[in-house]
Amino acid sequence: xxxxxxxxxxxxxxxxxxxxxRRVPGSGRRCRSDAGDPAAxxxxxxxxxxERAARDPAAFWAEVARGTLRWDSxxxxxxxxxxxxxxxxxGGRLNVSVNCLDxxxxxxxxxxxxxxxxxxxxxxxxxxxxxxxxxxxxxANTLKKxxxxxxxxxxxxxxxxxxxxxxxxxxxxxxAIHTVVFAGFSAESLAGRIMDSGCKAVITxxxxxxGGRIVELKTTVDEAVKNCPSIKHVFVAQRTDNKVQxxxxxxxxxxxxxxxxxxxxxxxxxxxxxxxxxxxxxSTGKPKGIVHTQAGYLLYAAVTHKHVFDxxxxxxxxxxxxxxxxxxxxxxxxxxxxxGATSVLFESTPVYxxxxxxxxxxxxxxxxxxxxxxxxxxxxxxxxxxxxxKYDRSSLKTLGSVGEPINSEAWHWFYWVVGEGRCTLxxxxxxTGYYFTGDGAYRTKKGYYQITGRMDDVINIxxxxxxxxxxxxxMADHPEVPETAVIGYPHKIKGEGAFAFIxxxxxxxxxxxxxxxxxxxxxxxxxxxxxxxxxxxxxxxxKTRSGKxxxxxxxxxxxxxxxxxxxxxxxxxxxxxxxxxxxxxxxxEKSSS
Numbered sequence: 001x002x003x004x005x006x007x008x009x010x011x012x013x014x015x016x017x018x019x020x021x022r023r024v025p026g027s028g029r030r031c032r033s034d035a036g037d038p039a040a041x042x043x044x045x046x047x048x049x050x051e052r053a054a055r056d057p058a059a060f061w062a063e064v065a066r067g068t069l070r071w072d073s074x075x076x077x078x079x080x081x082x083x084x085x086x087x088x089x090x091g092g093r094l095n096v097s098v099n100c101l102d103x104x105x106x107x108x109x110x111x112x113x114x115x116x117x118x119x120x121x122x123x124x125x126x127x128x129x130x131x132x133x134x135x136x137x138x139x140a141n142t143l144k145k146x147x148x149x150x151x152x153x154x155x156x157x158x159x160x161x162x163x164x165x166x167x168x169x170x171x172x173x174x175x176a177i178h179t180v181v182f183a184g185f186s187a188e189s190l191a192g193r194i195m196d197s198g199c200k201a202v203i204t205x206x207x208x209x210x211g212g213r214i215v216e217l218k219t220t221v222d223e224a225v226k227n228c229p230s231i232k233h234v235f236v237a238q239r240t241d242n243k244v245q246x247x248x249x250x251x252x253x254x255x256x257x258x259x260x261x262x263x264x265x266x267x268x269x270x271x272x273x274x275x276x277x278x279x280x281x282x283s284t285g286k287p288k289g290i291v292h293t294q295a296g297y298l299l300y301a302a303v304t305h306k307h308v309f310d311x312x313x314x315x316x317x318x319x320x321x322x323x324x325x326x327x328x329x330x331x332x333x334x335x336x337x338x339x340g341a342t343s344v345l346f347e348s349t350p351v352y353x354x355x356x357x358x359x360x361x362x363x364x365x366x367x368x369x370x371x372x373x374x375x376x377x378x379x380x381x382x383x384x385x386x387x388x389x390k391y392d393r394s395s396l397k398t399l400g401s402v403g404e405p406i407n408s409e410a411w412h413w414f415y416w417v418v419g420e421g422r423c424t425l426x427x428x429x430x431x432t433g434y435y436f437t438g439d440g441a442y443r444t445k446k447g448y449y450q451i452t453g454r455m456d457d458v459i460n461i462x463x464x465x466x467x468x469x470x471x472x473x474x475m476a477d478h479p480e481v482p483e484t485a486v487i488g489y490p491h492k493i494k495g496e497g498a499f500a501f502i503x504x505x506x507x508x509x510x511x512x513x514x515x516x517x518x519x520x521x522x523x524x525x526x527x528x529x530x531x532x533x534x535x536x537x538x539x540x541x542x543k544t545r546s547g548k549x550x551x552x553x554x555x556x557x558x559x560x561x562x563x564x565x566x567x568x569x570x571x572x573x574x575x576x577x578x579x580x581x582x583x584x585x586x587x588x589e590k591s592s593s
Contacts, residue, residue, distance in 0.1 A: 041307070065089055065299050069338075070103050072268045075295075085433065087272050088296035095266035096275060096298050097140075097173040100337035101133040102266075112342045114162050115316065117361055119209040119348040124365065127162045129340075132169075135162065137264035138257040140170035145260070146233050146251060148201055150175030150267055153277070155199040157190060157221055159183045159208035160323055160347045163237055163253075165333055167203045168323070172275060175267035179277040179289070182324025183208050183215065184545045186569040187223035189287070193279050194228045196289055202231060203253070205239040211349040218244040271295035278326055287570070290433065292329075298338055305335030308426055309369045309398050316395075318344040318367035320358065320376075325546050327402050331371060350376045355383035359391040359418070370418075371400035375547030377410045377418075382482050382505055385417050393418065399425045403547055405451045405469055407476040427451065440467055457551065459488035459496045464529050468551075471498055471532065474525040475518050480505050485541050485549050486532065489558045499558050500532040501580070503540060511537055538583050545572045553577060557584050 041049060053060040062078035075092030104111060109130035116125040127135075148154060154176050158164035164180075171178040179197050181190050183205075194202070202225065208215035218236055222245075225231045236246065237253040246252070269275075275294045279287040305311055309331075317336050321327040323345075336343035344365060350358050350372075358380070362370060380387070399419050401411070406427055415425045429451055440458075442450045457468045468486040475484045483503040491497035504514065515535045522531045542550045556565055562581055568574045 046307070061088070061299070064303060065092075065295065068302055069094060069295065069299055070099050075271060088293075088299075089271040092271040092295055093268045094271065094295060095173065095269055096294055096334070097136060097169045098266050099298060100169060100172075100334065101129060101136060104129045104337075104340040105133050108340070111340065113337060114165060114343055114345055115365055116160075116162050116345045117347060117365070119212065119352070121348075121353055121357070121360070122364075125162070132162065132166060134262050135166040135257075136169040136173060137262055138260040139163075139166050139253070140173045140264040141260040142235070142251075142253065142256045143170060143176065143201070144174055144264075145256070146201070146235075148174065148176050151177065152201075153177045153179060153197050153199045155190070155194050155197070155202045156180045157183055157185075157202055157204045157217060158237070159205060159210065159215065159217070159239060160328075160332075160345045161205075161239070162345065164203075164323055165345070168276070168329075168333060169337075170264075173264055173266050175269055175273070177274050177276060179279065180324050180329070181279070182322055182545055183217055184210075184324075184572070187220045189567075189569045190220060191224040191227045193287065193289070194224065194231065196279075196287075197277055198230050199228070200230060201233045201235065203235045203237070205237050206244040207240045207242055209239060210347065211352040214240065214242075222247070269294050276329070278329065287567075290326075298334055301330040301335035302338035305331055305341070306339055308428065309371070309400060310424065311336075311339060311341060311369060313340065315368040315397075316342050316344065316365055317369045317371075318346070318362065318365070319369075319371040319400075320344070320346040320350075321371070321373070321402070322546075325403075327371075350380055351383075354387070355380055356387040356390055359388050359393060362393050362396060363391040366395040368395055369398040369400065370396055371402060373403040373547045374401055374406040374410050375404065375543065377401070377406070377414050378482050381410060381413045388417050393420065396423050399423050401425065401427045402429070404549075405473075407473045409476050440469075457487075459486075459498055461491075461496055461498065461529050462494045464527070466526065466530055468498070470526060471500065471522055471530055474522045474530075475500065475502065477521055477525070478514065478518055480514055481518065483541055485551060485554055487551050487554045487558060489555070491533070497534075498530065498532040499554075500535045501538050501541060501554055502535060504537060534587075536583060536587050538580050540576055540579070542568075542576045542580065543572050544570050554580070557581055 058078040065075070065078070071092055071094050073091065073093040075089035077090040078088065080087045080090055110128050112126050113129045113132045114127040116127065118125065143154070154171050156164060156167050156178055158167065168178050168180065179193060179199065181193050202221055204221045205217045208217045221234055225234060233249050233251050235251045235253040236244070272293050275292050275297055277289045277291055279289050309317065311317055319327065319331040321332060323329065323332055332343055332345060344367065346361070348357060358372070361367065396419060399414055401414065411425070415421060419425060427450070458465055459468060468488065471486045472484045475481055481502050482505055485501045486498055488496045489499045502518070518535060519531045542553045544550060550571065553565060553568065556562060557580055565577060568577055571577070
């Protein structure tokens with residue numbers, strides 16, 4: 001059997017069968033030299049770069065773009081400002097998949113591109129750049145065979161895997177526009193995104209596997225596409241050995257890929273052509289489709305991946321975000337692969353099979369940069385330090401936080417317990433299009449920033465304006481309160497008052513004592529006027545699958561607009577709404593009696 005066929009069979013077969021874990025080639029030695037690296041910092045380091053960028057942004061980015069990306073045709077204008085958004089690298093043409101795959105295959109074909117940390121512990125699959133290019137080309141040729149061409153939109157509804165990455169890169173290779181939908185969204189949410197974007201095809205799995213449970217992906221797609229006349233084909237790959245019902249428009253993906261050519265000529269794309277669309281989670285209302293174009297997006301993802309996280313060639317980069325989110329797009333797929341990095345794909349959950357999963361993976365894969373969400377850190381904090389200290393984390397150099405503001409307790413635990421006080425901790429935030437950012441921050445005398453949350457999450461209490469995140473951060477200092485959410489509500493005397501929802505670490509008979517202690521903490525850390533008028537204990541908070549708290553639902557509960565809750569299908573578990581409504585009703589009845 002030819003080499004490409006062997007590689008393809010091994011990788012595709014691994015999508016269903018456990019493999020023995022193996023060490024990343026070269027992981028025992030770290031190459032720290034930046035010789036020949038066009039994105040390396042110049043003499044004088046970061047400060048010099050910063051000064052040059054501030055002095056002449058267009059010239060700075062032009063130089064970085066020429067050195068970092070592989071171009072089919074050079075650009076003539078680095079930046080053209082516009083009324084809504086700037087346009088970047090005009091006249092330039094390139095292909096994103098070539099930048100992420102071909103250029104590395106030419107130099108280091110056997111370098112590991114992806115380490116797929118499957119849901120089943122200890123069954124990591126390693127995929128080289130050569131193997132990933134083979135998968136991508138065969139998938140791209142399969143899409144072309146069934147009529148997908150440049151400008152067509154393709155929905156990807158898959159759990160995290162090498163094949164889902166290949167699906168994204170295959171679209172990029174032929175000039176199709178992908179929209180990845182998180183593989184936990186409902187059929188209604190999936191259908192809404194498909195209809196809004198006008199997708200022509202869906203790529204999915206028969207089933208997903210997460211936290212030891214089966215997720216019926218194909219069933220969800222079948223339900224969604226009933227209402228999506230634009231869909232012509234559904235490409236179905238096999239994550240498990242279980243059979244699912246196949247319809248007339250369903251295409252068995254691996255069978256077609258096995259017959260497809262292993263070479264696919266890349267489409268040369270204009271720098272401002274659309275690369276992908278990604279929809280917001282819906283935490284602030286109707287999901288909005290955000291467009292990302294080719295060159296500017298890829299360059300920014302690659303440069304920030306390298307310098308924000310201090311990525312060095314030979315490192316193992318571990319971003320545990322799902323590819324359904326922008327963090328997964330940028331720091332699991334496009335940024336790392338453009339830099340020729342080894343990127344970890346995490347399919348499981350932080351507590352499966354136990355709360356030590358992250359740290360066992362760090363030890364086994366020798367991860368150097370670990371990038372996750374404050375929600376997960378707060379969750380693991382509740383289980384104590386023993387699950388962390390059980391595993392060797394000496395490979396870690398950089399810790400990253402993303403997705404929401406991180407409170408002080410979680411930051412300190414992440415820094416001192418996980419990172420042992422020796423790892424840089426970067427608290428990152430990324431944004432979409434042309435708008436007022438709306439995020440507040442504290443700036444220390446040394447120039448460090450702490451993001452405090454949305455400025456529209458501000459309460460005006462008796463003329464005093466303060467962010468709800470400030471109150472939440474203060475309350476999080478209580479050892480028995482791991483999670484809080486504070487919202488403003490109309491108050492006859494103050495104008496607005498603070499209403500706090502809290503989750504306790506464990507059920508306690510001393511709830512009233514805890515509430516009084518929380519009020520004391522807020523009064524001492526902020527002011528008496530900031531003390532919440534009401535504190536309601538709930539079992540859990542309403543969160544999206546990315547871990548964001550949907551405070552608009554809490555406002556509707558408190559302002560008694562529960563008959564108009566809006567779309568709640570983006571919640572991790574929509575049943576939490578009824579839980580909170582019941583708890584609020586009991587609280588209200590008790591308060592009035």
